[in-house]
Amino acid sequence: xxxxxxxxxxxxxxxxxxxxxxxxxxxxxxxxxxxxxxxxxxxxxxxxxxxxx
Ligand SMILES: [Zn+2]
Numbered sequence: 001x002x003x004x005x006x007x008x009x010x011x012x013x014x015x016x017x018x019x020x021x022x023x024x025x026x027x028x029x030x031x032x033x034x035x036x037x038x039x040x041x042x043x044x045x046x047x048x049x050x051x052x053x
Contacts, residue, residue, distance in 0.1 A: 005030040
């Protein structure tokens with residue numbers, strides 16, 4: 001079955017393990033876009049909560 005593929009966000013290594021065999025970091029599912037435009041919305045949300053640093 002396909003769909004269990006995971007990817008390391010650090011070195012783009014594809015693996016089936018929850019931990020990257022190359023760098024030992026946590027992997028994320030390859031299908032959903034974890035790093036997407038949600039960051040721009042997060043800025044407004046943080047600003048609305050008063051997280052201005
Ligand atoms: Zn890695």
